[in-house]
Amino acid sequence: MTAIVKHRLFWPAVVLVLLLVSNVFFAPRFFTITLQDGHLYGSLIDVLRSATPLALVALGMTMVIATGGIDLSVGSVMAISGAVACLFIGDLSNQGSVGGVLLAVGLALVLALVAGLWNGVLVSVIGIQPIIATLILMVAGRGIAQLLTGGQIINVSSPPFRVIGAGYALAIPVSVIIVAVVVAAAVLLIRRSALGVLVEAVGASPTASRLAGIRARGLTIGAYVFAAVCAGIAGLIFSSNVASADSNAAGNLIELDAILAVVIGGTALTGGRFSIAGSVLGAVLISALDITTYTIGVPAETTLLFKAVVVVILCLSQSAAFRAAVFRRRRTPAVTPAAEVPA
């Protein structure tokens, strides 16, 4: 029991459950999931569906943060990827052609990959601080997307493209399946190979890692490329769901939600140890929070405030010092020595 309580994902999970349960008081059928026309419907499904772009972005962000960096450009990469795909599809003579859509998806992902390469090279070859290096693409990338779409919203009516963000397979939303597959593949690749531990070593101590013979450059570039490709997929899901490319709205401020999701998941911004499961949980939690504000009818103008309050509670619940102060009345809550084997 204590092992469960001490698990770093225990408190975020508790907050998630509380959030979901609180919805029932306002919407009694919140937990009801029905099968209509072979599709699963229900608020819980909505929570998962709306979490998909964020979960992907947070997955990529996790790896970048683990290397000790940060990627602010993910939202812009989402916008570029959606814009490119929609432009390409809009130019197709037959928007319903599966081959054409696959080509559009491939093109968008290749561009995302190039964007990631750009970030990675700026950070690890040229040596610009990650926050500045990715700020460049954050600003420029959205500009590029707007340039591509001519400042307009590009609408497409392509059934195959619609499937990515709004389709169902085996009664489950396709976007959820995509995220599940990407996350599973990433976990397998990262934890079954030595990537995970090497990235953690580089993030936790670059100097020691170098002297242990780890080549950080490739790992760092890889992390930024991975983050950008994840953002690219997220951009496709987003734009497919609304059947259009909106360069202003796509991925707007999602980098901040993604960083929050990663931190909720227990990965420190200083790099090192990371938890992919934690970041996904964090993304679901943020999505649940958004949906909860609608269900319980928080007035639109106070939505942000409501979110902020929940985030503060969440962060407090994760703080060992705060928990100690609340649950055991201690003499000096400010002093919480790291659990340490005495030297």
Place this chain on the structure above:
Amino acid sequence: MGDPPILQMTGIRKAFPGVVALDGVDFSLRPGEVHALMGENGAGKSTLIKVLTGVYDIDAGDIRLNGDPVRFGGPLQAQQAGISTVYQEVNLCANLSVAENIFIGREPRRFGKIRWSEMRRRSTALLAGLDLHLDVAAPLSTYSLAIQQMVAIARAIDVSAKVLILDEPTSSLDASEVERLFEVMRRLKRDGVAILFISHFLDQVYAVADRMTVLRNGTLIGEYATAELTQMQLVTKMIGKELTVLERLEEEPREVAADAPREPVVEAHELGRAGAIEPFDLAIHGGEIVGLAGLLGSGRTELARLLFGADRPDQGTIKIDGKPVTLRTPRVAMNHGIAFSSENRRTEGVVGELSVRENIVLALQASRGWSRPIPRRKQDELVERYIKTLGIRPADPDVAVRNLSGGNQQKVLLARWLITEPRLLIVDEPTRGIDVGAKAEIQRLLVELADGGMAVLFVSAELEEVLRLSHKIEVLRERHLVGELDNTGGGVDADRVMQAIASGANP
């Protein structure tokens, strides 16, 4: 010494989950004395200090300052009450100026604005009192570790002058700097400051301490006047058994195994790097331990780093097995069978956040590349073997390395390199800041490795240690390699090395 103690700790008990760190420990400190706290790593010295300064809460016992019972909520409160601590690792901000470091958090102000000139003036005066003449406006990082340590002490003295705790202050200082520090300590002593001194160097303890308290495994062994206890008795009390390993090593003849190949494993010719080390020639053979002797700042570490590709030489050549190579990065050096254990084991050695297992396999994994992970069973086997051989405590492969004591971290670092089966092992200060027992074990291990045919480059500030282990001693002076002394058979003594260092020539 009839003064009443300024600090009195009685019956201190502190337990951590699974281990009792302190059990019924008494300790008292009088004004105007230097009191050494002695014990192996894990004896409870650091815990006692942390308990005293309020980092940890105590489970039982009584702490009295000037006769009044006290409990501090943290180092800051302790400091306000007059107890300052200077730690082994310099705890200052290297990017701030010397003056800022001395006055950080208590800057002289007027109308809320910092009075910079006043701050610089007072810093200069304070340091001058320690016979240090520095540009106090320069960033702390422009000064050597030794000077930084002195600045830390200056700060501590200025903050509060009643009780000064020096936790391993000398581990990064060379002989002359240590002497300077002792001067400062003696002066403070005359001013009535009570000094708690921790050091692994027994000679230093005997040079400066009036009394000592010995701990072992968290229990009090006793309090003694320094003059009444011989070093041998002290060591016996600290480790609780006769120190035979060291003595055995002492008697063993240092002879290279007869069948050792005479082709050098590594041969450097005119190798050098501007500002780090002047061009030098050096050959290291399999089966021999080559010691680097020299004062702090003489270029010992710089030389070692060139041989590992940690820094790039700007001239000269390196041959490995007679073939010229370019060691562009540590990884390239590793591929040639070279291993390097850094002197800064916390920042350049182990990765504190990772587990013992992950740290031990890190270098091997790095050389295999990310796509070929070491199978878990192989990892377990390697890690278990080295935890056992090197006696790493706690013997738990999954505990984070930062929770280990310095000596055990060093062993983890050595294990990391030993599993790569290197041909040349470069160890920079492997025994710094670790206790007598672990030190002897590491020394014995190096001798065994050399006997097994490995080439070892041994860097240490402790001359005795270099003399005891090395077949050949390279003497460095002011970034020049000034001489080579053949020590097979143990013909060289400290005087001869000191002479070489002093005169800059091979006597």
